[in-house]
Amino acid sequence: MELVVTHAVADFDALGAAVGAHLLYPRSRILLGPLGAGPRELVAVHRDRLPIVEPAEIDVRAVRRVIIVDVRRAKRLALVPGLLERIQRRDGIEVHVWDHHGPSEDDVHADQAIIEPVGSATTLLVEALQRRQIPFGPMEATVMALGVHVDTGSLTFGGSTGRDAAALGWLMNRGAALSVINRYLRPPFGDSQREALRVLLANMTVEKIGGARVGFAVLDHPSGRLDEVVSEALALEDVHALFVIVPDGRSGACVIARSRARFVDVAHPVAHLGGGGHPVAAAATCRGLSPADARARLLHALRNEPPKPLKVADIMSSPVATVGTKTPLAHAKEVLVHGGFTGVPVVKDERVVGMLSRRDLAKAERKDELDRPVRKVMSAPVCSTTEDELVEEALATMEQADVGRLPVLRGERLVGIVTRDDLLAFLYGEAPPSAR
Numbered sequence: 001m002e003l004v005v006t007h008a009v010a011d012f013d014a015l016g017a018a019v020g021a022h023l024l025y026p027r028s029r030i031l032l033g034p035l036g037a038g039p040r041e042l043v044a045v046h047r048d049r050l051p052i053v054e055p056a057e058i059d060v061r062a063v064r065r066v067i068i069v070d071v072r073r074a075k076r077l078a079l080v081p082g083l084l085e086r087i088q089r090r091d092g093i094e095v096h097v098w099d100h101h102g103p104s105e106d107d108v109h110a111d112q113a114i115i116e117p118v119g120s121a122t123t124l125l126v127e128a129l130q131r132r133q134i135p136f137g138p139m140e141a142t143v144m145a146l147g148v149h150v151d152t153g154s155l156t157f158g159g160s161t162g163r164d165a166a167a168l169g170w171l172m173n174r175g176a177a178l179s180v181i182n183r184y185l186r187p188p189f190g191d192s193q194r195e196a197l198r199v200l201l202a203n204m205t206v207e208k209i210g211g212a213r214v215g216f217a218v219l220d221h222p223s224g225r226l227d228e229v230v231s232e233a234l235a236l237e238d239v240h241a242l243f244v245i246v247p248d249g250r251s252g253a254c255v256i257a258r259s260r261a262r263f264v265d266v267a268h269p270v271a272h273l274g275g276g277g278h279p280v281a282a283a284a285t286c287r288g289l290s291p292a293d294a295r296a297r298l299l300h301a302l303r304n305e306p307p308k309p310l311k312v313a314d315i316m317s318s319p320v321a322t323v324g325t326k327t328p329l330a331h332a333k334e335v336l337v338h339g340g341f342t343g344v345p346v347v348k349d350e351r352v353v354g355m356l357s358r359r360d361l362a363k364a365e366r367k368d369e370l371d372r373p374v375r376k377v378m379s380a381p382v383c384s385t386t387e388d389e390l391v392e393e394a395l396a397t398m399e400q401a402d403v404g405r406l407p408v409l410r411g412e413r414l415v416g417i418v419t420r421d422d423l424l425a426f427l428y429g430e431a432p433p434s435a436r
Helices: 012-024 037-049 083-089 121-132 138-152 162-173 178-185 191-203 226-236 267-271 291-304 329-339 358-366 391-401 420-427
Strands: 002-005 028-030 065-069 094-099 112-115 205-209 212-218 241-247 252-259 281-287 343-348 351-357 405-410 413-419
Touching: 002 012, 012 028, 012 037, 012 065, 012 121, 012 138, 037 138, 037 178, 037 226, 094 121, 121 138, 121 162, 138 162, 138 178, 191 212, 191 226, 205 291, 212 226, 212 291, 226 241, 226 252, 241 291, 252 267, 252 291, 267 281, 267 291, 329 343, 329 358, 343 413, 351 358, 351 405, 391 405, 391 420, 413 420
Parallel strands: 002 028, 002 065, 065 094, 094 112, 212 241
Antiparallel strands: 205 212, 241 252, 252 281, 343 351, 405 413
16 A cells, blocks of 8 residues: 655645645555645545545555655654554655655655755656656646645745746646636635634734744634634734744644744744744644743744844945035036945035935036035935844835935944945845945
């Protein structure tokens, strides 16, 4: 007997990878433990077309091969009693692993391991199906496409790769049904989800950890599709990451974590509770741990290794070229041209009172007014930032004000400047202009 297995509370990536594994190993059956709300609803309708085996139907002694997808940590596997022991003893069972998570100390030993850093485990199975030209229908294509969509945030999460996009495109060409994808990918909230969102927002507290704003909420009871509720709460609140803890009904707690900032990796603190996931989305089931204790352990893990967001001081240029309010525009032009600047702060009595850009100079030059003082054409008042402000916050200021540079102030003293080029380098992972 061959079994495809995955982690407990399987999400769409686990389900999509399991379907892909069955296509690659056609004699296999899929063993599913507890399912997340979306996969549970899909399986309820598609069960007759999925090769699912119930735990009671499995003779552990007859299992000869186990295909593990979207997980390799032993403690996260959803297995029938006795199967993990046989796997760990390597008792006549061949183990294949298809996963995209990082290594852990309790990883299962595999005879064959396909582990690569893509955004979705399903992508690895899709690539193998494509290489081997294995046929399948629209239903399988749709379930696998859901797996790629959900685990990559429809290709928006930080771990998404071109390989995920290619896999998704291939599945679309193979008949993945958009109507079905949309049905399960973004279903409308019902009364229970709206109430859970209300309670979550009312109970959320925010901790400042290493420069990041981290939200915590402990709820009295779980709700269906709570992972979607947590994602919605993160979108509504001004926090970089959010951890929601609920009792799991078995003397333990469940944790769902989401992050919107690349400097907060929620998978790391969740791993301290035996969970797993990705930098932007992670979960854990903690047996024998109360929600309050789970919160305390998460907080301890975050404070022990706090997020390290880039601050304005890390990317600003200093010292800063300036011009005075009485400086003739002709001289100010020389400062900009010789320095290769697109703009400079205007100072008076060591205080920044305006900004002068090349655009301002060009307008004056067209009117033959370069003999006028800077104060006549400078832009004021000035949007500014500070050394300790997060780069992402400075970026938001620049977006909202539609300005090309932000003077960096310490009190009223000018200590640096951040330009569009600096922030574009941050956005695209390039070396800052000052380092080029």
